[in-house]
Amino acid sequence: MKKMITILGPTASGKTPVAAHLAKAIGGEVISADSRQVYRRMDIGTGKDLKDYQVDGEPIPYHLIDICEPGTKYNLFQYQQDFFDAYQAIRSREAVPILCGGTGLYIEAVLKGYQLSPVPQNQPLRDSLEGKSLPELTQILQELKAKNGSNMHNKTDVDSCQRAIRAIEIETAIADSRGRENSNLEPPLLRTTVPPIDSLIIGIDIDRELRREKITRRLKTRLDEGMVDEVRHLLDEGIQPDDLIYYGLEYKFLTEYITGVLTYDEMFERLEIAIHQFAKRQMTWFRGMERRGFTIHWIDATMPMDEKIEKILEIW
Template identity: 65%
Template sequence: MIAIVGPTACGKTALAAALAADIDAEIISADSRQVYKAMDIGTGKDLADYTVHGRQVPYHLIDIVQPGEKYNIFQYQHDFIKAYDDITSRGKNVVLCGGSGLYVESVIKAYHLASVPENKELRKRLEGRSLAELSAMLQQLKRQNGSVMHNITDVDSVQRAIRAIEIETFNGEHPTESAVIPSIDTLVIGVNIDREERRAKITHRLKARLDEGMVDEIRSLLARGISAADLIYYGLEYKYVTEYVIGKLTYDEMFRQLEIAIHQFAKRQMTWFRGMERRGTKIHWIEAAWPMETKIEEIKKLWH
């Protein structure tokens, strides 16, 4: 398997699709928000990228969950292995692509994870705590468990922090014994993008998505009966645009705060990938600025 990782706006999807078309592969997405149906613009699905030279490159684990539901890494591992087995049983290669570092690492390192039930008593105790307090509690639990899960990337709201504490508490009390993921030989490619270029692309892309109708997308999700709290839970675009739609932020406040949040998110993604390297994953870095043909040739040289 080849995994393509990197921060938001580095061109991962277009590269994964071009590579998959070249090596007769199918793509498995590793994105914690692109699993949701009808959440297209805000999650940046960029589905047009999956058409290469007029041919559709098959992709998996996008649009598989109803909006409003809570999808987790345990479900992702199960869905990943089903997709992986399906693709390889047909003699195709697999390209894993995404910016959710925890999802990528959970399958290439075969994390031992269990489905974690809701702990109502714990939730009651944590009610009313601030995000800063919850984050500090989470860091302490992670140290106790020796856990690499729940990078701050994934806990940018009180709800998410409480769920992360719930999971870490459960894992500390119930160590798991079996993984659902077999050991998969994986070449990991990181797409490195110049910091200023990344910042410019993020701002340009945010403006483009707002022009494409991101506000209307969120209005239509609310009109379908999905609560504002559920949308805010998904973070980033869904958090800030929902707060604008319900009147909590002005348009300018929403844009400024969301732009800053996406820049911070991209930095945290890079921190996660550097952490993966420290934890023993070899990442071969290539430059986002290289021509597509050069990137693909470089990856194929490393692959064979």
């Protein structure tokens, strides 16, 4: 029997309710694999839906949600450390860890057992990149990736200049480390020092058109529930607009609306398109995981919940 169960899928596929119901059925605890749900007070825009962690009136334990402040730059290195702390604590309680989320890079990194070293900010590099456009930064990043042969950084999620600069910073550090080491050796930044996690992987398979319909409906609902006010309150706290734009998607486009860069209709249209594109990129990543040797057992998102759980338990 696998030590962990991973539930993955694109946005709006219904991953979290499946993970929570599964946790109730087997005495598990959920570890989030979402790169933005780590931030406090970023609730509606990240789709935390904490009510999903209540099943039949019973709270389901969850981890790696609301663990750091908005405006900070949480990264893969920190996630790996926090994941292993949560994983070991859950195992020590003889409960089953259930990894659940849609950030493919985070999921793959912990399942493979990669241990990254933190990459500090390179201020001279940042100064040299200041003022460059996103297409220019993307071109620089692509050239660095080609040179490094890198695949550990999410090339599908560079949707702002800040993210692109950070990715360039990481790729530059990898290139520098290769320059100091024998070229036949793995660079220190990607040294594998922890074992992979033995996990059953379940994918929530949702029809493309249904996914698009759910994304649009969910976006309208979240706007009605106060997502604009959520972002406005973060700005009122003193968080810089560029720091919110860094988080992408809802926070990027809503910040641009609130600061007058976009009209409401422009914001909605661009955000809706961006979320559809994001879901497509997530599926591309998951299919890539399969090509890289992961076995993902796909189950139909439209199945009744009890049938989903029964199916997962059969596979487990």
